[in-house]
Amino acid sequence: MRNVRVIAKLEVKPPNLVKGIQLEGLRKLGNPNDFAVKYYKQGIDEIIYEDQIASLLGRNGILDIIEKTTDNVFVPITVGGGIQSVENVSDALRAGADKISINSAAIQNPSILKDIAKRFGSQCLILSIQAKKQTNSWEPYYDCGREHSGLDAIEWAKLGEQLGVGEILLTSIDQDGTKKGFDIELIRKVTDSVSIPVIASGGMGSCDDIFQAISKGKADAVAIAHVLHYDLFTTAQIKKYCMNKGINIDNYNEDLL
Amino acid sequence: MKNVLIIDYNVGNIKSVQRALEHIGANVTISSNPKEIERASKVILPGVGAFNSAMKEIDKLKLRKSILKFVATKQPILGICLGMQMLLDSSEEFCEEDPQPGLSIISGYSTKIPIKKIDQNQLKLPHIGWSKLHIENQRTKLFKDITDKDSFYFVHSYMSIPSDSNCLTANSKYGDNRITAAIQQDNVYGVQFHPEKSGQSGLKLLSAFLQL
Numbered sequence: 001m002r003n004v005r006v007i008a009k010l011e012v013k014p015p016n017l018v019k020g021i022q023l024e025g026l027r028k029l030g031n032p033n034d035f036a037v038k039y040y041k042q043g044i045d046e047i048i049y050e051d052q053i054a055s056l057l058g059r060n061g062i063l064d065i066i067e068k069t070t071d072n073v074f075v076p077i078t079v080g081g082g083i084q085s086v087e088n089v090s091d092a093l094r095a096g097a098d099k100i101s102i103n104s105a106a107i108q109n110p111s112i113l114k115d116i117a118k119r120f121g122s123q124c125l126i127l128s129i130q131a132k133k134q135t136n137s138w139e140p141y142y143d144c145g146r147e148h149s150g151l152d153a154i155e156w157a158k159l160g161e162q163l164g165v166g167e168i169l170l171t172s173i174d175q176d177g178t179k180k181g182f183d184i185e186l187i188r189k190v191t192d193s194v195s196i197p198v199i200a201s202g203g204m205g206s207c208d209d210i211f212q213a214i215s216k217g218k219a220d221a222v223a224i225a226h227v228l229h230y231d232l233f234t235t236a237q238i239k240k241y242c243m244n245k246g247i248n249i250d251n252y253n254e255d256l257l
Numbered sequence: 258m259k260n261v262l263i264i265d266y267n268v269g270n271i272k273s274v275q276r277a278l279e280h281i282g283a284n285v286t287i288s289s290n291p292k293e294i295e296r297a298s299k300v301i302l303p304g305v306g307a308f309n310s311a312m313k314e315i316d317k318l319k320l321r322k323s324i325l326k327f328v329a330t331k332q333p334i335l336g337i338c339l340g341m342q343m344l345l346d347s348s349e350e351f352c353e354e355d356p357q358p359g360l361s362i363i364s365g366y367s368t369k370i371p372i373k374k375i376d377q378n379q380l381k382l383p384h385i386g387w388s389k390l391h392i393e394n395q396r397t398k399l400f401k402d403i404t405d406k407d408s409f410y411f412v413h414s415y416m417s418i419p420s421d422s423n424c425l426t427a428n429s430k431y432g433d434n435r436i437t438a439a440i441q442q443d444n445v446y447g448v449q450f451h452p453e454k455s456g457q458s459g460l461k462l463l464s465a466f467l468q469l
Contacts, residue, residue: 002380002381002386002432003386003387003388004386005385005386005387040456043456045386045387045410067272070272070273070276071276071280072280074273074276074277074280074453074454074455074456074457074459074460075410075454075455075456076410076412076451076454077273093270093272093305094271094272095272096270096272096273096276097270098270098273098305098412098451098454117307118307118310119306119307119310120268120305120306120307121305121306121307121339122383122414123305123306123383123385123412123413123414124305124306166383166385166412167383167385195372195381195382196381196382196383197381197383197385220381220385220386221385221386249387250386250387250388250389250408251387251408251410251456253406
């Protein structure tokens with residue numbers, strides 16, 4: 001069986017870590033670097049930063065946070081929010097990011113995905129899909145959930161794969177921050193449609209939610225925010241639960257429990 | 258102070274490698290200067306990205322010769338991920354368009370990881386995730402502090418096949434596939450995983466490299 005990753009998703013409004021519900025009502029939680037270090041020490045597999053205000057080029061923006069985090073956190077770090085060009089990707093990688101995730105710019109100009117994949121490789125390119133449930137489908141939203149794309153989330157994921165994306169970060173806007181569990185149906189529809197890894201995000205409230213996202217949704221990784229930020233679980237506790245349920249997790253250290 | 262030079266060829270996550278090395282006490286120089294590379298005491302060839310564009314950058318910066326000259330000094334060099342694949346002769350990555358030759362320091366090539374069905378779940382590419390190492394050559398100094406508790410972060414779609422199986426120092430498993438995790442030929446080391454992104458396990462391995 002494949003190995004599954006547990007990823008911490010840190011939404012930031014530089015210089016602060018924030019968290020909202022359904023991408024709205026962001027609350028300040030503190031210094032993102034402190035949270036990143038805490039999760040690193042708990043044995044997190046990766047960290048995803050999502051910048052809510054596209055501060056890529058500004059002073060004291062997301063790149064400064066990345067620089068600080070990479071001083072003492074040695075797991076893969078993804079940066080998303082505000083990437084508009086190949087140059088932006090280069091800047092983010094130079095600041096210490098390992099991957100970038102892209103949403104708005106790709107919806108406006110899908111060929112940017114191809115350009116980035118060709119220049120830096122698929123492995124550093126994540127397509128972030130923030131989807132909202134419609135009657136019989138899911139629609140990707142962008143600009144922090146403010147704009148709707150008119151696309152179909154499943155078709156968009158397939159196109160992303162064709163254009164060279166290495167992973168999909170799939171967030172259910174409906175579930176985000178609610179602790180009501182992942183949108184398993186959405187996750188399964190996407191994992192059945194693409195052959196690249198899918199990171200499920202939005203809605204974790206219990207360890208069993210993760211188990212469902214992996215076993216029923218076939219997610220390759222889960223990105224969690226709320227339950228970690230509010231200390232409801234530690235990374236090690238989550239991993240232990242999943243391993244007891246028969247899920248393969250290679251990066252696990254009993255001592256961290 | 259342990260000195261190490263990271264080759265900067267406009268591709269890749271140099272900062273991550275730099276910070277990991279500095280964290281364990283190295284004095285890091287980042288350079289794309291051929292003379293500086295030739296004179297270095299230890300070299301790291303990092304790598305994230307696409308093989309062809311990486312080799313093009315190496316040639317554009319006229320670094321091919323200086324890397325070979327450095328290797329001839331018998332000082333240690335470590336290729337990371339794509340950097341390891343670049344040590345070989347060639348790669349099948351995007352080879353339909355303008356294929357670039359590798360550095361040919363170790364004989365071999367890279368090919369796409371074959372996809373098979375496992376446990377009813379199709380293997381995904383890129384292979385992204387943490388894996389333990391199966392060490393083939395216990396005498397490899399790079400692994401001196403690595404135990405079966407250590408795991409490492411992999412992210413790649415291509416795997417290296419060295420021509421001489423004696424060069425293969427560690428494997429890892431991905432589904433049914435055995436993936437070349439590390440290679441070595443004399444003073445030339447390569448790892449497919451990212452030690453700079455593998456937490457404490459990776460820092461231990463980088464420390465061992467600094468002690469070579």
